[in-house]
């Protein structure tokens with residue numbers, strides 16, 4: 001089969017489309033014929049060798065955690081899923097024709113493979129953040145960097161729970177944030193004042209890692225009401241850095257529920273072929289993805 005692989009850590013040019021042995025579903029796992037793989041920032045962070053503690057790998061390594069596809073092998077001890085089912089979920093080396101998944105759910109009606117591949121990691125992260133920051137119905141959550149994959153999911157989960165969101169994003173994404181039910185303003189010079197004009201902030205999330213932890217603490221008045229997924233210096237100001245993934249099966253079940261009720265939609269910014277994986281990484285690393293980028297197999 002064809003798979004995207006890298007033999008050394010480095011820039012996008014270390015990625016190559018290679019012929020590889022097909023993987024097989026061991027106990028508790030399934031194998032899918034991949035139709036689409038989600039492109040997450042963690043994919044290029046792993047490729048650069050940045051996050052080896054959280055994601056230990058051996059070289060050469062495949063790329064990609066998220067996928068949507070058709071089940072074609074069911075491992076020992078797995079119930080409730082059959083060959084031919086359309087599923088989305090998380091596994092390893094998903095930028096490939098076949099991949100093994102460790103967590104999955106049946107795709108909701110009406111979702112394309114391309115769309116489905118964009119959900120698993122971002123929904124797990126968004127649910128974890130809303131839980132960890134402890135925001136409740138009737139309160140206001142500030143989201144710095146609200147138009148990306150995780151931000152798009154946070155905004156819609158918060159809306160579903162009766163939480164008001166103020167989101168910051170670039171000028172081109174203001175209407176996008178409003179379309180997801182948020183109050184919107186731009187980041188950059190004067191943003192704290194613009195946020196204050198939109199309302200009181202009970203809790204805040206830093207999704208962009210753009211050096212705003214001090215301001216988020218100022219706006220909420222309490223470092224315990226701020227969580228970051230992108231700024232490793234956050235704990236220096238008493239702010240939690242959230243890095244350990246929660247339960248992916250639970251997140252997928254919640255995603256299916258939200259999608260089926262028409263309460264969650266992550267748009268696909270752009271689809272790439274397997275051979276274009278390096279371009280997908282370059283585009284993701286530029287830091288202005290709306291929703292999710294995906295690789296279509």
Ligand SMILES: NC(=O)c1ccc[n+]([C@@H]2O[C@H](COP(=O)([O-])OP(=O)(O)OC[C@H]3O[C@@H](n4cnc5c(N)ncnc54)[C@H](OP(=O)(O)O)[C@@H]3O)[C@@H](O)[C@H]2O)c1
Pocket residue numbers: 040041042045122125144145146147148149150151168169170171172173187188207208209210228229230242243244245284287288289290291292
């Ligand atoms: N720790 C964890 O568990 C965990 C989990 C998932 C993701 N992450 C990290 O969290 C970050 C976000 O992930 P993602 O998947 O949502 O990324 P993404 O889809 O690439 O989105 C990035 C977003 O950041 C916004 N942005 C860029 N510069 C900004 C600035 N100066 N201020 C505010 N927003 C800015 C962009 O908005 P505009 O296009 O509107 O400019 C873009 O929508 C990544 O660094 C990722 O590695 C961590």
